[in-house]
Amino acid sequence: MEAVSDNNDNWTTQKRGRGTWSSTESSGPSGEVRIGRASDSHFYADADVDGTNIRMMVDSGASIVALTRRDAEAIGIDVDRLPIAGSANTAGGVVPMRPVMLDSIDIDGIEVRGVQAAVIDADMGVSLLGQSYLAKLDSVKVEGDTMTLR
Numbered sequence: 001m002e003a004v005s006d007n008n009d010n011w012t013t014q015k016r017g018r019g020t021w022s023s024t025e026s027s028g029p030s031g032e033v034r035i036g037r038a039s040d041s042h043f044y045a046d047a048d049v050d051g052t053n054i055r056m057m058v059d060s061g062a063s064i065v066a067l068t069r070r071d072a073e074a075i076g077i078d079v080d081r082l083p084i085a086g087s088a089n090t091a092g093g094v095v096p097m098r099p100v101m102l103d104s105i106d107i108d109g110i111e112v113r114g115v116q117a118a119v120i121d122a123d124m125g126v127s128l129l130g131q132s133y134l135a136k137l138d139s140v141k142v143e144g145d146t147m148t149l150r
Contacts, residue, residue, distance in 0.1 A: 031138075033108040037145035045129060045149075048106040050075050054127055058147060060140065062130030065105065065117035071127045072100070072119040079119050088120060095122035105133050110149055112136045 035043045035058065043058040049067075052075045056065075066088070072079050082098035097118040104113045107129075116132040134140050138150040 031110060031150060033110055033149045035147040035149070037147070043142075043147045044126075045107050047129060048104075050103050052076070056127045056129040058134070058140075059128040059130055060134060062128045064130050064132035065102065065115055066097075066124065066128040066130060067100075067117055067119045068124050068127050069119060069121065075102075077119065082119060084121075088118065090120075090122060092122060095120055097121070105129075107149060110137065 033045075035045055038044055045056055045058055047054050047056050049056075049071075054067075054071045054074065059066075067075075067077075069079050077100060079098060082100060084096045085099050086097055087094045088097045097120055099116070099118045102115040102117050104111055105115050106112075112133050115136075134149075139148070141148045141150075
């Protein structure tokens with residue numbers, strides 16, 4: 001993990017209600033993951049982030065992966081040693097961000113290496129799986145209550 005310095009003005013980090021988590025399941029052809037919609041209407045994935053299982057909300061409106069402080073620390077990131085490098089515009093206002101480069105994010109075998117992320121110093125409640133991961137996939141498709149990652 002290394003620090004990166006990018007400002008990202010397109011964040012979706014408003015506080016989310018607590019719903020039942022959906023499940024991430026590998027099905028269909030190799031390299032395809034299907035995620036069911038949770039009762040709060042969002043999609044959640046169990047991601048292996050630098051070797052640590054983190055529950056993340058899939059957020060195609062977030063420019064990069066946004067980690068909560070709790071999740072960043074679970075991964076082994078010393079958040080207080082990261083410099084604050086700009087701010088992020090969120091639904092709740094402008095908040096400081098601490099950019100990092102993650103070695104990898106893997107969701108049921110769909111791995112992306114060298115993923116830009118930021119630790120957000122705000123009470124997001126859940127980490128966000130944003131475009132720095134999603135844009136590197138072949139496709140992200142929602143049909144009804146199922147999201148398919150390829």
